[in-house]
Amino acid sequence: MTAYILRRLIQLPLILLVIYTVTFALISMHGGNPFVGDKTPAENKKLIAERYGVIIRSPEELKDQTFAQRWADNGRMYWGFLSRLVVHGDLGLSSQFEDMTVSEIIGHALPRSLLLGAFALCLSVLVGCTLGILAGVYSHGPIDYLVTVYALIGISLPLFVIGAVLLWMFAFAWPLFPVGGWGSPSQLVLPGVALSLPFTAYIGRLMRAGMLDVLSQDHIRTARAKGLPGSQVVLKHAFKQAFLPVMSFLGPATASILTGSFVVEQIFDVPGIGRAFVDSVTSKDYALILGTVLIYSTLLIVANLIVDLAYHWLDPRIHLEGQP
Amino acid sequence: MSRAAALGIDRTSDSPARRAMRRFWRSKMVWLGMALLAIEVSASLVGFLYARHDKRYDRQDLAHVLERPSMSHLFGRDRLGRDLMVRTLYGGGLSLAVGLMAALISVTIGVTWGAVAGYFGGRIDGVMMRFVDVLYGLPYILLVILIKVAFETPLAEILGSRDQPATGTASVIVLFLAIGAVSWLTMARVVRGQVLSLKNNDYVAAAVAAGAGPWRIIRVHLLPNLLGPIIVYATLIIPQAILQESFLSFLGIGVQAPMASWGSLASDGVAAMNPVISRWWLVFFPCLMLAATLLSLNLIGDGLRDAFDPQLKRRK
Numbered sequence: 001m002t003a004y005i006l007r008r009l010i011q012l013p014l015i016l017l018v019i020y021t022v023t024f025a026l027i028s029m030h031g032g033n034p035f036v037g038d039k040t041p042a043e044n045k046k047l048i049a050e051r052y053g054v055i056i057r058s059p060e061e062l063k064d065q066t067f068a069q070r071w072a073d074n075g076r077m078y079w080g081f082l083s084r085l086v087v088h089g090d091l092g093l094s095s096q097f098e099d100m101t102v103s104e105i106i107g108h109a110l111p112r113s114l115l116l117g118a119f120a121l122c123l124s125v126l127v128g129c130t131l132g133i134l135a136g137v138y139s140h141g142p143i144d145y146l147v148t149v150y151a152l153i154g155i156s157l158p159l160f161v162i163g164a165v166l167l168w169m170f171a172f173a174w175p176l177f178p179v180g181g182w183g184s185p186s187q188l189v190l191p192g193v194a195l196s197l198p199f200t201a202y203i204g205r206l207m208r209a210g211m212l213d214v215l216s217q218d219h220i221r222t223a224r225a226k227g228l229p230g231s232q233v234v235l236k237h238a239f240k241q242a243f244l245p246v247m248s249f250l251g252p253a254t255a256s257i258l259t260g261s262f263v264v265e266q267i268f269d270v271p272g273i274g275r276a277f278v279d280s281v282t283s284k285d286y287a288l289i290l291g292t293v294l295i296y297s298t299l300l301i302v303a304n305l306i307v308d309l310a311y312h313w314l315d316p317r318i319h320l321e322g323q324p
Numbered sequence: 325m326s327r328a329a330a331l332g333i334d335r336t337s338d339s340p341a342r343r344a345m346r347r348f349w350r351s352k353m354v355w356l357g358m359a360l361l362a363i364e365v366s367a368s369l370v371g372f373l374y375a376r377h378d379k380r381y382d383r384q385d386l387a388h389v390l391e392r393p394s395m396s397h398l399f400g401r402d403r404l405g406r407d408l409m410v411r412t413l414y415g416g417g418l419s420l421a422v423g424l425m426a427a428l429i430s431v432t433i434g435v436t437w438g439a440v441a442g443y444f445g446g447r448i449d450g451v452m453m454r455f456v457d458v459l460y461g462l463p464y465i466l467l468v469i470l471i472k473v474a475f476e477t478p479l480a481e482i483l484g485s486r487d488q489p490a491t492g493t494a495s496v497i498v499l500f501l502a503i504g505a506v507s508w509l510t511m512a513r514v515v516r517g518q519v520l521s522l523k524n525n526d527y528v529a530a531a532v533a534a535g536a537g538p539w540r541i542i543r544v545h546l547l548p549n550l551l552g553p554i555i556v557y558a559t560l561i562i563p564q565a566i567l568q569e570s571f572l573s574f575l576g577i578g579v580q581a582p583m584a585s586w587g588s589l590a591s592d593g594v595a596a597m598n599p600v601i602s603r604w605w606l607v608f609f610p611c612l613m614l615a616a617t618l619l620s621l622n623l624i625g626d627g628l629r630d631a632f633d634p635q636l637k638r639r640k
Contacts, residue, residue, distance in 0.1 A: 019462065022467075023470060026470040026471060026474040027474065029474035029478065152619065152622065153619070156615050156619035157611075157615050157618075158567055158614060158615070158618070160570075161611040161614070161615060163594075164594050164597070164607050164611070167597070168597065168602055168607075172598075173602070255463055258463055258465075259463070259465040262465075266574075267594060278469075278575055278577070281577070282473075293463075293470075296463045296466060297462060300461060300462065300463050301462075304461045
């Protein structure tokens with residue numbers, strides 16, 4: 001067990017290095033950076049280049065550059081960024097948010113996104129499991145029907161549609177909650193609920209299927225035959241097993257919640273890390289792109305590890321070494 | 325299910341595929357999905373061709389901006405006075421095309437990858453599937469965004485000229501390449517699993533004995549048996565791809581103005597919403613079309629999956 005965790009943790013920096021390299025190659029593909037068109041004097045340019053770790057070429061120079069020259073530039077920049085990160089643990093300066101280090105930006109933005117994501121994840125697991133259990137236990141009843149329809153709609157509606165509808169209903173038509181922003185608990189509600197709805201639908205569907213499957217098995221019949229009350233049979237005996245598919249969905253779900261946060265943060269104007277990433281990509285902010293990609297990847301890999309471990313804990317029959 | 329099974333026993337002469345198709349067509353949900361999809365696709369196709377002609381999708385009328393839906397403009401007008409119905413149908417054509425192409429690409433990669441890994445097995449299989457596992461755990465949407473941004477300008481310069489890059493076309497092509505390049509993982513896993521179990525059959529051994537090469541065996545002897553699962557997962561990839569395209573366009577990274585897709589239209593609509601006037605039609609119509617398409621594709625995909633692979637019903 002410990003060996004397994006250790007091995008996964010040792011793999012982490014390797015995978016991150018690959019991701020870092022690929023990301024750098026992709027963003028430097030076209031050459032150029034935010035300072036290319038700048039009219040600043042050569043003296044200042046040198047300072048800027050040093051400060052931000054980029055190589056500044058004028059548009060004319062860029063045009064005449066051969067393929068090999070461009071990638072030589074990129075290679076030098078890559079080496080500069082990487083050595084700064086590895087030796088000093090320094091993610092560099094953002095070029096878009098002036099005078100802010102990437103670490104500062106992430107330090108501000110990440111907790112917001114994490115809080116939002118954790119809130120949405122907890123909400124969707126709670127509501128989804130409840131709905132799924134009810135639908136599974138009272139299958140073919142009205143609750144089951146409602147949950148099925150809700151699940152289909154929830155899977156088919158893109159997040160931005162859900163967000164727009166919620167925004168219109170509960171902030172404009174019936175102003176219960178603020179339109180957007182960040183800081184007070186009431187500002188967390190709408191984005192959190194919007195982010196959770198698709199996952200609630202999916203978890204409800206998984207839980208229902210799991211419940212139906214488990215409830216028809218022998219050990220449940222035995223438990224019932226021994227005279228255990230129905231609620232205890234469902235919650236104690238069936239739940240743990242029916243929860244397994246939901247558990248394995250939580251890994252991908254973490255990824256989708258990260259993705260979803262891009263949209264939700266945009267609609268509800270939350271200054272989180274999703275916004276920071278999207279903005280950094282559109283403005284070619286090298287340091288910020290690399291920083292956010294690294295953070296995202298680390299989060300996701302760790303989340304997947306936790307899910308694998310939890311899975312093993314729920315069902316010790318499952319082996320952790322590679323997939324069957 | 326039990327009736328289908330009984331039917332299957334009754335008519336032993338039927339092929340499994342034919343039985344599956346009969347199960348498929350018996351579902352009411354499938355019919356609903358098919359009907360919805362037929363309406364959507366034909367409307368989008370006609371609308372797309374109509375809108376492309378003379379660039380009607382970009383015909384502005386600044387004297388009539390943001391008009392409510394009326395008899396002459398059923399979906400209303402946007403903030404440049406363009407007819408929203410024309411734009412929505414045009415965007416629909418684009419969204420569907422991106423979804424279809426992305427699915428095609430991911431099927432090609434996924435099937436090849438899975439078949440090669442499964443057939444050769446051993447170390448090749450280990451390395452290839454390990455790669456898939458690692459990719460599975462990565463934030464692929466970041467990759468899509470980065471690929472999109474990285475290849476867009478170079479491709480535009482190749483397609484057009486350096487001074488007059490073909491930005492619009494390039495952005496659409498890169499979009500489906502990028503989405504296709506990241507959504508083949510599930511397909512690869514499914515195909516590999518099936519090939520692993522199929523390759524131990526006697527007819528494969530017979531083909532090997534007759535001197536067939538691995539490529540021929542995969543193509544002629546294995547792939548036809550895999551058609552069912554491949555079709556099932558391909559139909560489930562299409563709505564995913566459409567969803568991702570709309571998502572990117574919503575963030576402003578997808579198709580470029582003045583082109584439109586459902587995502588970019590919805591994004592414009594959300595931006596135009598404010599507490600005083602809700603211009604609901606700007607959001608409502610593109611989102612309705614998008615949701616109806618996704619719903620119909622999901623219904624058909626689920627129906628296919630249940631029909632071809634009843635045991636797989638609960639697996640994602």
